[in-house]
Amino acid sequence: xxxxxxxxxxxxxxxxxxxxxxxxxxxxHEYMSWYRQDPGMGLRLIHYSVGAGITDQGEVPNGYNVxxxxxxxxxxxxxxxAPSQTSVYFCAxxxxxxDGTSYNEQFFGPGTRLTVL
Amino acid sequence: SQKIEQxxxxxxxxxxxxxxxxxxxxxxxPAYLQWYRQDPGRGPVFLxxxxxxxxxxxxxxxxxxxxxxxxxxxxxxxxxQPADSATYLCALEKYNxxxxxxxxxxxxxxxx
Numbered sequence: 001x002x003x004x005x006x007x008x009x010x011x012x013x014x015x016x017x018x019x020x021x022x023x024x025x026x027x028x029h030e031y032m033s034w035y036r037q038d039p040g041m042g043l044r045l046i047h048y049s050v051g052a053g054i055t056d057q058g059e060v061p062n063g064y065n066v067x068x069x070x071x072x073x074x075x076x077x078x079x080x081x082a083p084s085q086t087s088v089y090f091c092a093x094x095x096x097x098x099d100g101t102s103y104n105e106q107f108f109g110p111g112t113r114l115t116v117l
Numbered sequence: 118s119q120k121i122e123q124x125x126x127x128x129x130x131x132x133x134x135x136x137x138x139x140x141x142x143x144x145x146x147p148a149y150l151q152w153y154r155q156d157p158g159r160g161p162v163f164l165x166x167x168x169x170x171x172x173x174x175x176x177x178x179x180x181x182x183x184x185x186x187x188x189x190x191x192x193x194x195x196x197x198q199p200a201d202s203a204t205y206l207c208a209l210e211k212y213n214x215x216x217x218x219x220x221x222x223x224x225x226x227x228x229x
Contacts, residue, residue, distance in 0.1 A: 035219075056215070104166075105166065110159060
């Protein structure tokens with residue numbers, strides 16, 4: 001199993017450009033999520049999904065869009081990049097418990113380091 | 118929203134000693150709390166999970182405690198080794214909430 005994969009590993013954008021960060025998992029996990037990690041801020045949840053066709057907002061959703069058309073893929077779109085979106089982005093996945101609470105470890109991808117000039 | 122506090126100062130200890138890291142939270146009580154290890158340039162890796170109704174959990178040299186009265190979890194590494202040097206993150210989830218909140222992490226340095 002490849003686990004959680006993310007592409008690209010590094011990206012430099014100019015302000016106003018758009019791009020999509022790719023995330024895929026091969027563990028048949030229902031739950032997938034996107035985080036950003038900034039120095040001293042820890043991981044902050046951007047968007048998450050509990051299954052194909054279902055997405056919801058996390059703590060810091062502004063400026064980002066997601067969709068979940070398959071169980072395996074969960075891309076994150078930046079529609080108009082801003083310098084404030086310079087960060088390291090992590091995708092994660094896990095199983096969902098029967099009562100909707102995860103109770104399971106999250107598997108993280110290797111991250112995408114994004115710089116917006 | 119939930120606030121999670123971890124000591125932002127690095128913890129420096131000597132090899133062989135026990136490292137103790139703290140995670141404090143405010144507002145609602147979580148269904149469970151998790152601890153992750155993160156090495157530079159890599160994604161976090163899961164270590165332990167402790168549920169709301171559990172006081173203590175162990176795995177090899179790792180031990181986690183959970184005090185819902187104090188709203189605090191302690192993470193212990195016994196007989197620490199230089200290879201344990203990393204940043205340790207705590208995370209929690211509320212019942213049926215599907216949102217995880219992470220602390221900012223504590224950097225552990227184990228000196229030989």
